[in-house]
Amino acid sequence: MRASEQDGTYPRPILRRERWHSLDGVWEFGYDDAGAGERDAWFAEGGTGAFDREITVPYPPEAPASGIGETAPHRVVWYRRRIPHDVLAAGPGERALVHFGAVDHRAKVWLDGRPVAEHVGGQTPFTADVTDALRPGADEHVLVVRAEDDPADLAQPRGKQDWQDRPHAVWYERTTGIWQTVWTETVAAQRVTDLAWLPDPARGVLAEITLAATPAVPLSVEIELSLDGEVLARSTTETGTPRSRVDVVIPALRNGIDREDLLWSPERPTLIDARVTVRDTGTGAVLDTVDSYVGLRSTGVGRGAFLLNDRPYYVRSVLNQGYRTDTLIANSGTEELRREVELIKAMGFNAVRVHQKAEDPRFLYWADRLGLLVWGETGAAYEFGTEAVELLTREWLDLVRRDRSHPSVVTWVPLNESWGASDIPHESAQRHYSLALAHLTRALDPTRPVLSNEGWEHTDSDILGVHDYSADPAELTRRYGDAAAVDAVLAGPGPQGRVLAVTERQLTRYAAGDAPLMITEFGGLSLRADENSFSYTRTSSDTQYAALLGELFAALRSSQVVAGFCYTQFMDTAQETNGLLFPDGSPKLPLETIRQIVTGVKEGGPTQDA
Helix, strand or coil: CCHHHCCCCCCCCCCECCCEEECCEEEEEEECCCCCCCCCCCCCCCCCCCCCEEEEECCCCCCHHHCCCCCCCCCEEEEEEEEEHHHHCCCCCEEEEEEECCEECEEEEEECCEEEEEEECCCCCEEEECHHHCCCCCCEEEEEEEEECCCCCCCCCCCCECCCCCCCCCCECCCCEECCCEEEEEEECCCEEEEEEEEECCCEEEEEEEECCCCCCCEEEEEEEEECCEEEEEEEEEECCCEEEEEEECHHHHCHHHHHHHEEECCEECCEEEEEEEEECCCCCEEEEEEEEECECCEEEECCEEEECCEECCEEEEEECCCECCCECCCCCHHHHHHHHHHHHHCCCCEEEECCCCCCHHHHHHHHHHCCEEEEECCCCCCCCHHHHHHHHHHHHHHHHHHCCCCCEEEEECCECCCCCCCCCCCHHHHHHHHHHHHHHHHHCCCCCECCCEECCECCCCCEEEECCCCCHHHHHHHHCCHHHHHHHHHCCCCCCCCCECCHHHHHHHHCCCCCEEEEEEECEEECCCCCCECCEEECCHHHHHHHHHHHHHHHHCCCCCCEEEEECCECECCECCCCECCCCCECCCHHHHHHHHHCCCCCCCCCCC
């Protein structure tokens, strides 16, 4: 199966191999409120510990789908899973790996009583090489995971996970431990461990390939790009180092007409299949083969607009919290993720801002394949300090590396609304933090716009994102109807009472058209919600809801200055009832009506994309 047409079950769609096995399902589970697990060696071979429950992985224990549904805080939890030997069997020159999509927040892993991995970062993947820990002659092996997640630690990146005992306002149930797929893979000792694609629509693609180790003998790295089975380009390079950069030129791109057929966009999400083969140059033996895909597109800003493939592109985005009723921060699998992308597009949006979390890479695969722009974000910490800076920076850079090859990801958002840096206008250290995150992101990935702080108090953002929850369409027009109106907003406190730009550079970039204005949170309307729910504006009937929704969208679309918007939000989430969908996924208005409101045109008419 070509990587561009996979079914979305493989946990790492950008770097795909055939030999893998999911470990999702029922595991043994236990709480460790006394912190006795390591002292009493719950991880030991033949140990018992307090594995007195069963849990369905990858759902956190707070989620109903886990089979536990316990929302009281537990700082330390333990997991245990028995694995048949043939699942982890590794032949000569091979390694047995166990991959973890995400474990919140600190993880330690043992295999057959031996430590095999430690990791910090609740949203980022990590891998345990368990080959040397496998018990010889055993029919099965025992995998044990300890996860620590302190709900009182405000330096820990937590996103929308509530630090209080019960969810309130716009914060939801906390999640602990494993919340993304756990899976095994048998690989060659010398193999591709990281793969990144940097597309250039005028020329081809630059591949950055990382091997497991410095080669003992020269190796060749071969790349083949194809579309619908037809080879577009091949390139081979010889390497004696663990990292290679391979420039793959696609001749068809020289023809401007052919180029249009190869470019990726939401309207035409063309994916080019890629195969990377590593060979021993002396013997010609294949050491490793991975399948991937590339989306040829460019993103940027200029002329007061967001640019896709160097052309102005009006962004119609929706905020997606990524929390679900039964699984919380996790998801029920590829079909649910595909359905979310399909619903977002059906409602007339061409983009989604995944809010305060790093979504499962399989969601990004469906966005790549079906055509949906994604703003990549991360969960925030809630205090500023050395530990918070170190934790979020490390996790954020790992996420940029994880997701930078997905063509759907077009914008990076490391900070939101000054969460974890609440004194940016007054504290130079926090301004440096905001600037550093933006600059580090650009250093890892110079190909996408970056927001130094989403919503307000921008220091050096490529997009001037503004959060405005006014329920008065006329007020939105007065604030953003023309350039003079926006200048007045920039000169004073913004709509949320926060200054929008805290540096002269940010104001200069906006004035020059190098940081276009977008209203990146607005709306927040509820429909017939009860008094215990949270929303920015309540409506009591379908008619009132539809009318106000339409007027708010129309007010922003009528602006000659606003380059795009992001509506809050996709679906009702916990007590927050701002969604266009009810919690069960049913739309509050017919999808055709929502689509007309979002795009401003009736079915079959032109959209505002330019």
